[in-house]
Amino acid sequence: xxxxxxxxxxxxxxxxxxxxxxxxxxxxxxxxxxxxxxxxxxxxxxxxxxxxxxxxxxxxxxxxxxxxxxxxxxxxxxxxxxxxxxxxxxxxxxx
Amino acid sequence: xxxxxxxxxxxxxxxxxxxxxxxxxxxxxxxxxxxxxxxxxxxxxxxxxxxxxxxxxxxxxxxxxxxxxxxxxxxxxxxxxxxxxxxxxxxxxxxxxxxxxxxxxxxxxxxxxxxxxxxxxxxxxxxxxxxxxxxxxxxxxxxxxxxxxxxxxxxxxxxxxxxxxxxxxxxxxxxxxxxxxxxxxxxxxxxxxxxxxxxxxxxxxxxxxxxxxxxxxxxxxxxxxxxxxxxxxxxxxxxxxxxxxxxxxxxxxxxxxxxxxxxxxxxxxxxxxxxxxxxxxxxxxxxxxxxxxxxxxxxxxxxxxxxxxxxxxxxxxxxxx
Numbered sequence: 379x380x381x382x383x384x385x386x387x388x389x390x391x392x393x394x395x396x397x398x399x400x401x402x403x404x405x406x407x408x409x410x411x412x413x414x415x416x417x418x419x420x421x422x423x424x425x426x427x428x429x430x431x432x433x434x435x436x437x438x439x440x441x442x443x444x445x446x447x448x449x450x451x452x453x454x455x456x457x458x459x460x461x462x463x464x465x466x467x468x469x470x471x472x473x
Numbered sequence: 474x475x476x477x478x479x480x481x482x483x484x485x486x487x488x489x490x491x492x493x494x495x496x497x498x499x500x501x502x503x504x505x506x507x508x509x510x511x512x513x514x515x516x517x518x519x520x521x522x523x524x525x526x527x528x529x530x531x532x533x534x535x536x537x538x539x540x541x542x543x544x545x546x547x548x549x550x551x552x553x554x555x556x557x558x559x560x561x562x563x564x565x566x567x568x569x570x571x572x573x574x575x576x577x578x579x580x581x582x583x584x585x586x587x588x589x590x591x592x593x594x595x596x597x598x599x600x601x602x603x604x605x606x607x608x609x610x611x612x613x614x615x616x617x618x619x620x621x622x623x624x625x626x627x628x629x630x631x632x633x634x635x636x637x638x639x640x641x642x643x644x645x646x647x648x649x650x651x652x653x654x655x656x657x658x659x660x661x662x663x664x665x666x667x668x669x670x671x672x673x674x675x676x677x678x679x680x681x682x683x684x685x686x687x688x689x690x691x692x693x694x695x696x697x698x699x700x701x702x703x704x705x706x707x708x709x710x711x712x713x714x715x716x717x718x719x720x721x722x723x724x725x726x727x728x729x730x731x732x733x734x735x736x737x738x739x740x741x742x743x744x745x746x747x748x749x750x751x752x753x754x755x756x757x758x759x760x761x762x763x764x765x766x767x768x769x770x771x772x773x774x775x776x777x778x779x780x781x782x783x784x785x786x787x788x789x790x791x792x793x794x
Contacts, residue, residue, distance in 0.1 A: 383572060383573070383574040384776075384779070384780070384783075386567070403561060403564045403565075403629075403630070404564045404567065405560070405564070406573065407779075408779040408780050408782065408783035409779075409783035409786060412779060412783070419553075419557070420557050420560050420561070423553070423554070423557060424637075442503065443501065443503050443504045443505070444505070
């Protein structure tokens with residue numbers, strides 16, 4: 379073996395308790411344990427994370443940018459899903 | 474090399490892409506992009522990643538000879554950061570559809586370029602201070618603007634890097650301050666390091682805009698947001714007062730303040746030196762590449778062991794299941 383290219387893992391970091399995990403980047407690693415260690419060394423050298431997720435990049439399924447319009451359309455054409463759609467009587471304090 | 478689209482690309486698609494850029498939108502990995510944009514970014518980002526990796530060598534040279542434990546810890550942390558920065562940018566480059574493996578191969582076989590500055594030797598401890606101050610200072614000026622680049626993964630890597638570079642610059646300037654207030658020999662050592670690194674630091678911003686083949690295209694696509702000359706001037710304006718505070722001189726007899734523009738105007742850069750270093754004829758080009766190749770070859774058993782360990786465990790897992 380002259381060289382090796384380990385699989386790619388996507389790294390998600392949680393900055394502090396109570397906030398969601400966010401995508402930070404990726405690392406190459408031979409297995410999950412090494413992926414976690416590499417992710418720690420690359421993305422959390424200064425206390426940037428209290429929790430890490432690593433996911434094989436091949437396991438991620440993403441929506442296609444070219445379909446973004448029609449794909450998200452059902453969420454855009456229903457204004458009645460937003461509170462601003464409804465009229466409240468003047469003087470009544472809504473919560 | 475000014476061709477911006479290949480013939481088979483749909484002009485309407487290119488126009489839509491350029492309109493997105495003009496509107497300040499961020500381009501993401503799965504978005505359509507002209508082949509030339511992809512190519513230019515791959516070239517620029519991989520050169521940047523290689524620079525971080527090769528940049529570990531001149532400083533690694535002084536880890537064993539750091540004058541105190543405090544300095545040694547800082548220097549180890551800084552060199553580790555450079556490795557991290559290389560990995561952030563390799564990771565960003567891979568989103569363009571190229572393997573890190575391939576990029577590292579280009580570095581090791583000498584076909585890829587990296588920043589000319591790392592082909593200069595680090596001859597004294599003062600070089601550690603001056604590199605942190607000037608070289609990382611120049612990198613911050615450059616990278617702060619790249620943090621607004623049109624390609625999302627590159628911009629995000631730069632934001633991460635900029636946060637860490639401030640530590641690099643401050644630890645460097647602290648070393649310079651201590652030497653500047655030290656014995657005459659320490660002060661002379663600092664002055665010598667500044668004399669050697671000043672001009673190469675100015676060259677880090679790349680050729681003048683009139684001689685930079687890639688600038689116009691990169692500016693149009695907002696990969697770059699400022700020209701090489703603008704960034705160089707900004708660096709000089711920030712750095713001269715810091716040099717005055719240290720009580721050292723900068724090796725440029727033509728350096729003078731222009732009260733009208735507020736700029737510190739500087740003398741002519743010796744571009745022949747820059748192009749020689751880029752071509753591979755700098756003082757340390759061969760030594761740097763040899764060191765990288767040796768490190769890569771000597772790390773092979775570690776990579777092989779990790780792969781074997783992973784294979785063994787996944788086989789065991791399969792048996793249990």
